[in-house]
Ligand SMILES: NC(=O)c1ccc[n+]([C@@H]2O[C@H](COP(=O)([O-])OP(=O)(O)OC[C@H]3O[C@@H](n4cnc5c(N)ncnc54)[C@H](O)[C@@H]3O)[C@@H](O)[C@H]2O)c1
């Protein structure tokens with residue numbers, strides 16, 4: 001296999017954009033073109049002011065500024081980029097199906113299939129096609145089938161190269177990944193294709209961190225990694241409820257077990273529930289795959305992770321209602337945070353959406369402040385649930401751009417995202433401007449409880465009595 005000099009990536013989203021920017025940064029001699037059908041998104045990636053790129057990730061603007069126009073390009077001309085590239089990454093979205101068989105569980109692979117068909121139609125020279133999207137195990141078989149049966153007699157090699165970056169730390173994760181995983185065919189041609197991709201990553205990743213496997217192990221490892229991570233969060237969240245009944249403190253329990261080197265300290269932070277575009281989608285997909293092989297116990301085991309997460313979000317909303325004397329009707333509840341975690345403007349599956357929806361059902365007046373999430377996004381998230389007409393959401397929920405204004409005259413504050421800036425607010429000033437008794441419901445164990453109590457707040461923290 002000759003050295004790769006031209007890469008194309010289909011999908012300029014949270015994964016395609018940052019991963020390709022870093023490849024371009026680290027490999028200035030490789031031309032990297034990221035394409036997308038979404039014109040507005042491509043226009044934003046091309047905005048001369050890198051502060052306006054469509055994804056907020058610490059440090060990403062600098063990476064883009066370094067490579068864009070040199071060897072990094074963003075375009076809507078998908079055909080041209082496919083035609084020119086020797087290696088094509090597919091990094092399109094693979095959401096949970098919302099229709100037909102597998103609705104609500106299986107991954108919707110229509111965008112993947114469209115990409116495969118487009119590559120088959122356009123390609124005139126041999127290509128290495130890399131699955132970057134998270135896919136059900138054995139998807140490469142379908143991609144291969146489409147390429148080989150509808151293509152122009154071009155030779156294809158399919159690789160699986162799942163992405164493990166977490167949002168908010170994408171650039172750091174890409175610069176210094178725990179591992180890079182590459183799966184491919186065990187044939188000589190398959191091994192040569194793997195080597196071509198290994199040669200790209202080892203420009204900046206130590207060779208012993210680049211793992212190579214067969215295709216199916218690679219595809220399944222991505223779903224497994226997310227299932228294990230989410231399982232840890234649900235496990236500690238399940239115990240947070242027990243802590244609240246027994247006087248144990250979940251953060252002390254997490255520290256106590258996390259120091260056991262076999263358990264480890266990460267992903268043991270109890271919260272209002274995990275969010276993000278991946279965990280729920282990927283576990284549902286895993287559950288669906290297990291069921292489709294008739295593995296009922298396996299499916300039920302992993303489904304429990306989602307059931308526990310839904311319970312955690314609901315119980316947080318219930319706690320607010322119960323504490324506010326069993327009614328939040330017409331009370332102002334201030335939400336600090338809407339993003340699914342700090343340092344991102346992504347809100348997909350954020351716990352805040354579901355907590356808000358439950359409280360709106362109780363006729364609460366919700367006021368939201370998030371340092372990075374746009375007002376339209378917040379309304380879109382709620383409207384997407386289809387619980388009530390869009391007008392009602394607009395009437396009941398107000399978005400603020402000032403943290404002190406959002407808390408003014410509120411009956412309660414709920415912390416939904418662990419943004420660092422929340423810790424540094426003038427909490428005395430906030431307290432002075434709230435209705436009394438002034439409640440704080442800390443869904444992220446972010447704030448200093450003793451300090452808040454000293455000021456006069458009534459404080460509830462997840463996993464503490
Ligand atoms: N978001 C993450 O942190 C993360 C991390 C690891 C893996 N993943 C996986 O990576 C994949 C992409 O996720 P994302 O968050 O980047 O999604 P995204 O929705 O942000 O981006 C996907 C992009 O693909 C584009 N697209 C869809 N079909 C297309 C087509 N036929 N031609 C051209 N463009 C097309 C869409 O317009 C969109 O801009 C998913 O499978 C996801 O599970 C995501």
Ligand SMILES: O=c1ccn([C@@H]2O[C@H](COP(=O)(O)OP(=O)(O)O[C@H]3O[C@H](CO)[C@@H](O)[C@H](O)[C@H]3O)[C@@H](O)[C@H]2O)c(=O)[nH]1
Pocket residue numbers: 134163164165166167168226229233266267268269270271272273274275276277278279340341
């Ligand atoms: O101890 C913890 C750790 C995380 N979370 C929550 O879990 C969710 C997911 O967080 P995180 O995993 O940090 O962010 P993602 O960007 O969703 O990244 C996950 O999903 C990606 C998409 O597949 C993978 O690439 C990453 O490896 C995997 O960490 C967020 O709501 C967090 O607040 C907790 O509640 N407690």
